[in-house]
Amino acid sequence: ETGVTQSPTHLIKTRGQQVTLRCSSQSGHNTVSWYQQALGQGPQFIFQYYREEENGRGNFPPRFSGLQFPNYSSELNVNALELDDSALYLCASSAGQGRDEQFFGPGTRLTVL
Amino acid sequence: EDQVTQSPEALRLQEGESSSLNCSYTVSGLRGLFWYRQDPGKGPEFLFTLYSAGEEKEKERLKATLTKKESFLHITAPKPEDSATYLCAVQDFNKFYFGSGTKLNVKP
Numbered sequence: 001e002t003g004v005t006q007s008p009t010h011l012i013k014t015r016g017q018q019v020t021l022r023c024s025s026q027s028g029h030n031t032v033s034w035y036q037q038a039l040g041q042g043p044q045f046i047f048q049y050y051r052e053e054e055n056g057r058g059n060f061p062p063r064f065s066g067l068q069f070p071n072y073s074s075e076l077n078v079n080a081l082e083l084d085d086s087a088l089y090l091c092a093s094s095a096g097q098g099r100d101e102q103f104f105g106p107g108t109r110l111t112v113l
Numbered sequence: 114e115d116q117v118t119q120s121p122e123a124l125r126l127q128e129g130e131s132s133s134l135n136c137s138y139t140v141s142g143l144r145g146l147f148w149y150r151q152d153p154g155k156g157p158e159f160l161f162t163l164y165s166a167g168e169e170k171e172k173e174r175l176k177a178t179l180t181k182k183e184s185f186l187h188i189t190a191p192k193p194e195d196s197a198t199y200l201c202a203v204q205d206f207n208k209f210y211f212g213s214g215t216k217l218n219v220k221p
Contacts, residue, residue: 004156033209042117042200042211043157056207090156100145100204104156 004105012111021076021108023091032074035090086112119212126219129190134215136201137183144204146184151198191219
């Protein structure tokens with residue numbers, strides 16, 4: 001059974017640029033969630049995708065957007081990067097259908113200069 | 114507005130010294146409460162799901178319990194390898210709220 005994978009591992013961008021982060025869900029999982037984790041804080045929920053549709057969203061501006069593909073992999077896109085966007089971005093997948101425990105990937109460390 | 118509050122922020126224990134971590138929450142429609150362990154530089158590792166007050170789950174030295182407004186993670190006779198940050202999360206409909214975690218350090 002393959003776990004959740006994310007790419008890239010690390011990324012450095014400058015303010016105003018755009019970034020795309022990628023996630024492959026665990027085998028058999030159809031639901032993907034994205035989180036932002038600042039240093040020393042708990043993960044903050046960005047949004048969740050279920051069968052290619054956004055299924056829930058946290059308090060993040062529209063410049064944070066996402067996609068889920070037919071194979072249930074997912075992308076997180078962030079436009080007009082700000083310094084405060086520097087964080088660990090985590091992807092988590094779950095099996096859905098009432099089984100909501102989420103399994104996390106290793107994360108992408110984004111640094112905005 | 115904090116949805117999930119964890120205490121203490123940090124906890125130092127001697128090996129074998131049992132203790133409990135607390136997670137209190139305020140959500141309108143609790144669908145589940147989750148405990149995770151996170152090691153430095155890694156993604157959270159799933160430990161337990163609790164769905165209703167009175168429910169308990171156990172795994173090795175860890176036991177999680179749930180009441181209507183809080184959950185406890187009891188650690189019995191901890192070992193140095195239990196050192197990590199323990200995160201609590203609640204699911205309110207289709208949103209998830211995490212606490213800031215308790216950083217546990219177990220000294221040999």
